[in-house]
Amino acid sequence: MSPRPLPLAPFLLLSSCLLSSAVQAANQPEPIVLESQNVVATALEETKQAPGVSVITAEDIQKRPPANDLSQIIRTMPGVNLTGNSTSGQRGNNRQIDIRGMGPENTLILVDGKPVSSRSSVRYGWRGERDSRGDTNWVPADQVERIEVIRGPAAARYGSGAMGGVINIITKQPAGETHGNMTVYQNFPQHGDEGATKRVSFGLNGPLTDSLSYRVYGNVAKTDADDWDINAGHQSARTGTQAGTLPAGREGVRNKDLNGLLSWRLTPEQTLELEAGFSRQGNLYAGDTQNTNSNANVKSMLGKETNILYRENFAITHRGDWGFGSSMAFLQYEKTRNQRINEGLAGGTEGIFSNTDFYTSTLRDLTAHGELNLPLHAWRDQTLTLGSEWSQQKLDDPSANTQTTSEGGSVPGLTSSGRSTSSQAQIFSLFAEDNIELLPGTMLTPALRFDHHSIVGDNWSPSLNLSHALTDTLTLKAGIARAYKAPNLYQLNPDYLLYSRGQGCYGQSTSCYLQGNAHLEAETSVNKELGIEFQDNGWVAGLTYFRNDYKNKIDSGLSGIGQASGGVGANANATLYQWENIPKALVEGLEGTLTIPLSEQLKWSNNFTYMLQSKNKTTGETLSVTPAYTLNSMLDWQASDDLSLQLSVAWYGKQTPKKYDYQGKRVTGTANDQVAPYALVGASGTYALTKNLSVTAGIDNLFDKRLYRAGNAQAVNGIEGAGAATYNEPGRTLYTSLTASF
Numbered sequence: 001m002s003p004r005p006l007p008l009a010p011f012l013l014l015s016s017c018l019l020s021s022a023v024q025a026a027n028q029p030e031p032i033v034l035e036s037q038n039v040v041a042t043a044l045e046e047t048k049q050a051p052g053v054s055v056i057t058a059e060d061i062q063k064r065p066p067a068n069d070l071s072q073i074i075r076t077m078p079g080v081n082l083t084g085n086s087t088s089g090q091r092g093n094n095r096q097i098d099i100r101g102m103g104p105e106n107t108l109i110l111v112d113g114k115p116v117s118s119r120s121s122v123r124y125g126w127r128g129e130r131d132s133r134g135d136t137n138w139v140p141a142d143q144v145e146r147i148e149v150i151r152g153p154a155a156a157r158y159g160s161g162a163m164g165g166v167i168n169i170i171t172k173q174p175a176g177e178t179h180g181n182m183t184v185y186q187n188f189p190q191h192g193d194e195g196a197t198k199r200v201s202f203g204l205n206g207p208l209t210d211s212l213s214y215r216v217y218g219n220v221a222k223t224d225a226d227d228w229d230i231n232a233g234h235q236s237a238r239t240g241t242q243a244g245t246l247p248a249g250r251e252g253v254r255n256k257d258l259n260g261l262l263s264w265r266l267t268p269e270q271t272l273e274l275e276a277g278f279s280r281q282g283n284l285y286a287g288d289t290q291n292t293n294s295n296a297n298v299k300s301m302l303g304k305e306t307n308i309l310y311r312e313n314f315a316i317t318h319r320g321d322w323g324f325g326s327s328m329a330f331l332q333y334e335k336t337r338n339q340r341i342n343e344g345l346a347g348g349t350e351g352i353f354s355n356t357d358f359y360t361s362t363l364r365d366l367t368a369h370g371e372l373n374l375p376l377h378a379w380r381d382q383t384l385t386l387g388s389e390w391s392q393q394k395l396d397d398p399s400a401n402t403q404t405t406s407e408g409g410s411v412p413g414l415t416s417s418g419r420s421t422s423s424q425a426q427i428f429s430l431f432a433e434d435n436i437e438l439l440p441g442t443m444l445t446p447a448l449r450f451d452h453h454s455i456v457g458d459n460w461s462p463s464l465n466l467s468h469a470l471t472d473t474l475t476l477k478a479g480i481a482r483a484y485k486a487p488n489l490y491q492l493n494p495d496y497l498l499y500s501r502g503q504g505c506y507g508q509s510t511s512c513y514l515q516g517n518a519h520l521e522a523e524t525s526v527n528k529e530l531g532i533e534f535q536d537n538g539w540v541a542g543l544t545y546f547r548n549d550y551k552n553k554i555d556s557g558l559s560g561i562g563q564a565s566g567g568v569g570a571n572a573n574a575t576l577y578q579w580e581n582i583p584k585a586l587v588e589g590l591e592g593t594l595t596i597p598l599s600e601q602l603k604w605s606n607n608f609t610y611m612l613q614s615k616n617k618t619t620g621e622t623l624s625v626t627p628a629y630t631l632n633s634m635l636d637w638q639a640s641d642d643l644s645l646q647l648s649v650a651w652y653g654k655q656t657p658k659k660y661d662y663q664g665k666r667v668t669g670t671a672n673d674q675v676a677p678y679a680l681v682g683a684s685g686t687y688a689l690t691k692n693l694s695v696t697a698g699i700d701n702l703f704d705k706r707l708y709r710a711g712n713a714q715a716v717n718g719i720e721g722a723g724a725a726t727y728n729e730p731g732r733t734l735y736t737s738l739t740a741s742f
Contacts, residue, residue: 089713
């Protein structure tokens with residue numbers, strides 16, 4: 001894990017852009033008038049027309065404002081659900097964005113095209129879960145211009161971590177005139193045991209001079225935690241020391257955000273942007289732990305902050321139009337300080353407070369990216385994109401490497417204590433894409449991306465996308481790409497050690513260790529989709545088949561690689577497992593859309609996802625617990641110039657739990673419980689009181705369909721398994737939002 005020399009390609013591209021800008025600013029030549037030629041869209045722009053791409057607009061967000069996290073509206077897109085990263089049900093209420101059943105860790109989050117990775121500062125547990133809310137709540141909902149949801153082959157261009165898809169959150173940018181807005185939001189749960197949300201945000205942007213403009217936004221929000229006993233009467237059976245314990249509801253969160261951007265128009269064709277942001281997210285503890293919560297510290301910390309994330313981001317971005325083509329380059333530094341209470345690393349105590357002292361884990365990410373778009377007119381009209389990227393991730397986690405080897409026995413090559421707390425990795429990438437207009441209405445986009453990981457090695461990601469207009473209204477779209485994900489720093493770190501006395505050990509009931517593995521291969525997936533789309537006079541209908549052939553998925557050890565030496569009593573000579581690659585897995589399904597203009601003022605929009613398969617081909621285990629189908633439907637009525645009304649329904653199919661426990665045995669009893677299909681109905685309206693003042697009011701879960709968390713998926717330490725009943729679905733909630741703008 002030694003540092004590698006910094007590749008120069010992205011920095012040279014950024015430097016050349018800035019130098020050329022300065023020269024042009026000093027000596028502007030007379031413009032040359034060229035004969036008009038057809039300019040083909042870039043591969044990136046063409047990608048956004050793929051069947052696996054959806055867009056959420058600022059208007060959509062205003063009509064259906066999320067309480068405190070953009071994931072609430074992102075989940076209404078085709079192919080998207082909220083899940084945990086595994087089938088364990090651990091941290092069941094910390095659900096994050098899952099795209100096409102590939103899990104949250106395979107969803108790449110971007111803000112304005114730049115990666116966000118704060119969740120990677122949170123320890124990665126034995127079952128593949130993090131005690132994290134994810135990375136979709138760093139931008140206030142009211143300051144979002146649009147959200148691009150990119151699924152399948154179209155996402156492969158973004159490199160590591162995008163095997164499932166990409167969420168690109170685009171913020172509102174500086175304008176030519178001064179504009180400002182302020183939004184106040186509050187919701188009112190009908191049930192007093194559910195946490196309520198209050199938030200206020202502001203945005204201000206405009207010109208400072210003829211060539212300099214700015215954008216600043218801020219946000220303060222608070223969501224209360226659910227009551228500690230919200231799931232009383234719905235918990236799985238508990239005996240012994242666990243008798244009387246309850247599965248936790250949803251934790252609360254306090255978040256504060258401040259972000260500023262300066263945009264300098266160096267010349268009419270060149271723009272330089274400087275951005276800085278600071279965010280703080282602190283939880284309000286609801287009693288959740290990874291396995292059991294009988295620890296005395298649990299109740300003492302209820303309602304308090306037990307983990308706090310501080311995120312800082314700084315970026316410089318250059319955009320240029322050079323006549324022969326256009327370029328974009330950025331350099332971003334992101335730092336996350338993760339302060340949380342010390343947690344255990346062994347068996348049933350993994351993730352439970354070991355005391356009430358805090359420690360700080362620090363994650364530093366540096367990304368340099370540059371790309372050049374070149375319109376060409378040889379053979380066929382086309383636009384070639386060439387680019388390079390370099391990223392470095394450094395993690396210092398003083399708590400993750402504290403598991404001793406005194407009980408289970410010493411592990412070859414490891415000391416019992418005092419192991420290094422630091423790890424790092426770099427990725428250097430080159431990519432090329434060519435968007436070719438083969439014939440009028442026929443676009444072909446071949447692409448190739450090369451990534452070199454400083455520990456894992458090389459990866460090649462070829463892709464090919466096709467769009468062909470069969471008629472004026474009917475388009476055939478197809479794509480295939482090899483996407484990949486590098487192992488995370490916990491999985492790769494041999495100093496990261498977890499321990500179990502037997503209940504968590506696959507294929508046995510005696511003690512074992514799980515150790516990081518520096519010899520892991522990258523996860524890969526050959527993602528394929530075939531879709532057909534109809535568009536005519538406001539009618540839109542589409543159907544897409546997708547299949548992801550998943551290879552080398554990383555799991556927490558299915559076979560022992562050796563034994564520890566020594567130890568105490570029956571737990572001595574523990575079996576040693578490592579994170580390992582699973583040969584093959586498969587995800588397969590259908591997505592559909594249907595939009596019907598019932599009148600000029602009334603539109604009916606629908607999308608659905610149907611999962612055909614999601615399984616580990618080695619064990620037959622489900623990859624993630626997602627609904628068998630999801631249907632989102634909305635009636636949108638523009639009743640007048642000032643009033644719009646919406647009626648929505650989200651219908652979720654049956655959810656089937658994991659088949660096997662941590663030892664590889666078939667689960668029994670309540671661990672087989674499914675979540676039956678259910679629907680959530682919502683209604684909202686937005687009214688413009690004046691030109692500069694609007695109000696939105698609505699109701700979520702109109703028919704008060706509540707789900708309760710019964711526990712984790714499988715039995716552990718006197719607690720019976722809950723099957724798929726591992727999360728809470730809140731009941732009927734009223735909300736209102738007031739926005740003033742100028």
